[in-house]
Amino acid sequence: MIEHVVLAVLMVGLFILSTELRNLxxxxxxxxxxxxxxxxxxxxxxxxxxxIFQLLIYAGAVTILFLVTIxxxxxxxxxxxxxxxxxxxxxxxxxxxxxxxxxxSPVIVEGVKAPQLGxxxxxxxPEFLWVNRxxxxxxxxxxxxxxxxxxxxxxxxxxxxxxxxxxxx
Amino acid sequence: xxxxxxxxxxxxxLIVLGLYTLISKRNLIxxxxxxxxxxxxxxxxxxxxxxxxxxxxxxxxxxxxxMVAISMAIGAAVAALALSIAMNIYRHYKTFDVKKLRRLRx
Numbered sequence: 559m560i561e562h563v564v565l566a567v568l569m570v571g572l573f574i575l576s577t578e579l580r581n582l583x584x585x586x587x588x589x590x591x592x593x594x595x596x597x598x599x600x601x602x603x604x605x606x607x608x609x610i611f612q613l614l615i616y617a618g619a620v621t622i623l624f625l626v627t628i629x630x631x632x633x634x635x636x637x638x639x640x641x642x643x644x645x646x647x648x649x650x651x652x653x654x655x656x657x658x659x660x661x662x663s664p665v666i667v668e669g670v671k672a673p674q675l676g677x678x679x680x681x682x683x684p685e686f687l688w689v690n691r692x693x694x695x696x697x698x699x700x701x702x703x704x705x706x707x708x709x710x711x712x713x714x715x716x717x718x719x720x721x722x723x724x725x726x727x
Numbered sequence: 728x729x730x731x732x733x734x735x736x737x738x739x740x741l742i743v744l745g746l747y748t749l750i751s752k753r754n755l756i757x758x759x760x761x762x763x764x765x766x767x768x769x770x771x772x773x774x775x776x777x778x779x780x781x782x783x784x785x786x787x788x789x790x791x792x793x794m795v796a797i798s799m800a801i802g803a804a805v806a807a808l809a810l811s812i813a814m815n816i817y818r819h820y821k822t823f824d825v826k827k828l829r830r831l832r833x
Contacts, residue, residue, distance in 0.1 A: 604785040
């Protein structure tokens, strides 16, 4: 249990740093560290496939997207923080949510403990992936649709800009 | 405190941290980071609800694993879309500060 506690504390600390550091590059590297810690937690919980997914998708692809955005934006420092009122309000809201969830957590945990039958391991049952392959296809189709929509929007904007330039001349 | 309670608390902390970031930050990149932290908290909660302790070792239900895999893919797509919107906003307004997006205000 001690390794779980150490990794969880490390992960939460790194995620807090990623949201609080003013230097965006450092914030993104803290996010990567938190994702690596979360991946180690997933491995300890007995889900090596999800640990690999976590490393590939979040510590890899999403981080690259963040880095590209910062590079394009050329804005490496966060501007002024939000007003004190908003910060205090959000801290109060967050604290009250934590208290509310912790008050109801025994109910949630009892619900979690109940089912002990029908344990299926994803490694022991590879047919799970085959039977539910439509989920994978659905995700891929969604990603392709999003990418296509983004590209078409970008191209449309470029064309619009070119037309504006031609009109200006 | 057993493993369920511990990881549920951690996931709740992550969700609340993401919510706090969404509310209190003005930088678009920080807001997307907060959204991703919230997604990770939800993923951890789903995994925790599927954990079974059998003979001292942990096993996670296959359905929970499938749900989290789908959630990860969708989270990455959402991040890509949000960051592309952030880039477009930067091209128009030359800033990531949401307070300065005056044209959308009423």
